[in-house]
Amino acid sequence: MTALASAPSAGATLDVAKIRADFPILSRTVRDDKPLVYLDSGATSQRPRQVLDAERTFLETSNAAVHRGAHALSEEATDAYESARERIAAFVGADVDEVVFTKNATEAINLVAYGMSNASVGDGVDAAAERFRLGPGDEVVTTEMEHHANLVPWQELCRRTGATLRWFSVTKDGRLDLENDPITERTKVVAFTHQSNVLGTVPPVEELVRRARAVGAYTVLDACQSVPHAPVDLHALGVDFAAFSGHKMLGPSGIGVLYGRRELLEALPPFLTGGSMIETVRMEGSTYAPPPARFEAGVPMTSQAIGLGAAVDYLNLIGMDAVKAHENELTGAALLKLQDLPGVSIIGPRSTEARGGAVAFEIEGIHPHDASQVLDDSGIAVRVGHHCAWPLHRAFGVQSSIRASFHVYNTLEEVDALVAGVRRAQEFFGVAP
Amino acid sequence: MKLDSMYQEIILDHYRNPHGRGLRDPFEAEVHHVNPTCGDEVTVRVHLTGGEGRDAKVEDLSYDALGCSISQAATSVAHDLLVGHTVGEAFETLEAYQAMVQSRGKVEPDEDVLDDAVAFAGVAAYPARVKCALLGWLAFKDAVAQAQASQAQASAQTGGTA
Numbered sequence: 001m002t003a004l005a006s007a008p009s010a011g012a013t014l015d016v017a018k019i020r021a022d023f024p025i026l027s028r029t030v031r032d033d034k035p036l037v038y039l040d041s042g043a044t045s046q047r048p049r050q051v052l053d054a055e056r057t058f059l060e061t062s063n064a065a066v067h068r069g070a071h072a073l074s075e076e077a078t079d080a081y082e083s084a085r086e087r088i089a090a091f092v093g094a095d096v097d098e099v100v101f102t103k104n105a106t107e108a109i110n111l112v113a114y115g116m117s118n119a120s121v122g123d124g125v126d127a128a129a130e131r132f133r134l135g136p137g138d139e140v141v142t143t144e145m146e147h148h149a150n151l152v153p154w155q156e157l158c159r160r161t162g163a164t165l166r167w168f169s170v171t172k173d174g175r176l177d178l179e180n181d182p183i184t185e186r187t188k189v190v191a192f193t194h195q196s197n198v199l200g201t202v203p204p205v206e207e208l209v210r211r212a213r214a215v216g217a218y219t220v221l222d223a224c225q226s227v228p229h230a231p232v233d234l235h236a237l238g239v240d241f242a243a244f245s246g247h248k249m250l251g252p253s254g255i256g257v258l259y260g261r262r263e264l265l266e267a268l269p270p271f272l273t274g275g276s277m278i279e280t281v282r283m284e285g286s287t288y289a290p291p292p293a294r295f296e297a298g299v300p301m302t303s304q305a306i307g308l309g310a311a312v313d314y315l316n317l318i319g320m321d322a323v324k325a326h327e328n329e330l331t332g333a334a335l336l337k338l339q340d341l342p343g344v345s346i347i348g349p350r351s352t353e354a355r356g357g358a359v360a361f362e363i364e365g366i367h368p369h370d371a372s373q374v375l376d377d378s379g380i381a382v383r384v385g386h387h388c389a390w391p392l393h394r395a396f397g398v399q400s401s402i403r404a405s406f407h408v409y410n411t412l413e414e415v416d417a418l419v420a421g422v423r424r425a426q427e428f429f430g431v432a433p
Numbered sequence: 434m435k436l437d438s439m440y441q442e443i444i445l446d447h448y449r450n451p452h453g454r455g456l457r458d459p460f461e462a463e464v465h466h467v468n469p470t471c472g473d474e475v476t477v478r479v480h481l482t483g484g485e486g487r488d489a490k491v492e493d494l495s496y497d498a499l500g501c502s503i504s505q506a507a508t509s510v511a512h513d514l515l516v517g518h519t520v521g522e523a524f525e526t527l528e529a530y531q532a533m534v535q536s537r538g539k540v541e542p543d544e545d546v547l548d549d550a551v552a553f554a555g556v557a558a559y560p561a562r563v564k565c566a567l568l569g570w571l572a573f574k575d576a577v578a579q580a581q582a583s584q585a586q587a588s589a590q591t592g593g594t595a
Contacts (some may be wrong), residue, residue, distance in 0.1 A: 031435070032435075367500065367501035367502060368471075368501075369471055369473070369500075369501035369503070369562070369565065370440075370501050370502045370503070373436065373439065373440075373559070373562070374436065377435065377436040384471065385470055385471040385472060386471065386472045390472060393472065399471075399472045399473070399474075399499055399500075400471050400472045400473075428436070428440070429445075429502075
């Protein structure tokens with residue numbers, strides 16, 4: 001089973017008006033008093049009052065550096081920080097010591113790549129780290145649909161270690177080409193997305209995990225676009241590592257999460273070193289704390305962790321099945337209505353099957369930048385460009401695209417506003433069919 | 434409406450019928466510039482004749498571009514305004530243009546210097562689009578610098594025979 005593809009719970013309907021009331025920013029107007037239509041949650045989502053309040057309350061009552069000092073505030077801050085970790089871990093089906101806080105998902109993926117890199121230098125760090133050693137002849141596999149954050153760190157790891165990068169291609173309909181499988185006995189790492197940030201495609205995680213395991217390769221899942229939008233159980237998926245970010249799941253920016261199977265985090269060498277992550281320090285050398293502390297050097301972000309904990313509480317209250325069902329409805333409507341417009345073509349799967357709520361498209365005769373300017377003038381926020389997935393755009397023979405992406409606070413009326421905005425852009429540039 | 438002030442007819446005309454488009458010979462330097470946020474790209478060639486430094490004449494600015502209407506039209510206007518002038522004059526126009534589009538609307542454009550390029554004043558209200566308006570112009574500046582650097586190097590190697 002794919003955790004993402006599980007059927008939405010029957011009758012899961014949302015009181016979207018009530019939800020929207022929790023997000024102060026959604027009631028503002030832009031560009032000469034037009035109501036904001038925010039369709040860029042794939043880039044960053046908005047935050048409910050509950051998240052903002054949790055951060056403020058923490059800062060006004062318990063702020064202190066965590067895991068140091070023995071005074072009352074330090075204890076309260078540490079408790080709040082670790083409580084957030086527990087709730088976030090439970091949210092993705094992980095154990096508490098398998099969750100490492102990072103600056104963002106990009107840092108989380110780099111942490112794994114640099115940990116492997118450190119295991120590959122000279123004599124390595126210790127015997128336990130040997131399992132992560134990479135060198136010439138070894139291969140790292142990724143996919144053509146990755147965000148740059150799950151591609152460039154692997155390119156760099158290969159450059160540093162002499163390993164070779166291979167990748168799955170993307171089919172014309174926006175799926176991974178599983179027929180031409182680059183995974184071989186030489187593969188040491190298979191890094192792939194749980195949901196394309198451009199196409200919305202959800203690759204078959206279990207199948208990829210099965211193929212990676214069959215050759216003893218580690219799997220690294222970019223879960224940035226899945227965890228915020230659907231129930232995800234990382235233990236059930238069986239991946240070795242996963243990364244996601246706070247600001248895409250109604251939480252703060254400045255915090256991301258690395259998940260790693262306990263056994264692997266215990267063996268992976270540290271990435272950033274310094275305070276908080278040590279066990280003993282002598283002039284001759286140091287030993288390191290067990291994970292997750294080993295990977296959290298320095299004073300960590302605290303109010304952001306508390307804010308992300310509050311975001312998880314908020315999502316749990318709504319229920320991730322309901323979030324998924326709602327976004328599925330919006331995605332289905334957007335796909336249907338955009339495809340109905342002459343001159344508009346969807347990039348990626350055209351049905352909601354194994355697909356999430358990112359809808360990328362092109363308008364014939366209008367550059368995406370120009371189209372977004374007209375949409376913006378109508379109060380509609382979408383993303384344009386290559387969305388940090390340049391190779392994917394190249395594979396589709398386009399330079400850039402327009403992307404609408406949804407979250408739990410979006411409405412069917414906003415989908416209609418998008419469609420009307422696209423029509424207006426076609427009229428403005430004189431390409432209306 | 435701001436949208437109309439940005440997409441003035443003159444800009445849309447240049448976009449639909451770009452002036453001087455296509456890469457031509459001869460040229461002394463060719464540069465390729467990319468806007469990494471959107472992937473827009475431009476290749477610019479310059480052909481300089483006579484004089485040195487700011488006294489050289491911009492004989493041709495030829496280009497090939499992939500991009501939005503603003504970046505395409507801006508490069509087309511650059512071709513119109515810069516070709517036939519000395520490098521010194523061209524750089525003065527470029528500086529005035531750059532100051533205008535980066536001003537957030539605070540610089541009143543000088544139509545005598547900027548001619549058709551004043552149409553891009555509306556872009557200044559949209560910081561995210563300033564890079565589009567500058568892509569081809571800054572590629573031109575880079576190409577001139579490269580052309581003159583390689584000419585200086587060549588003349589140093591041949592003993593500076595004029």
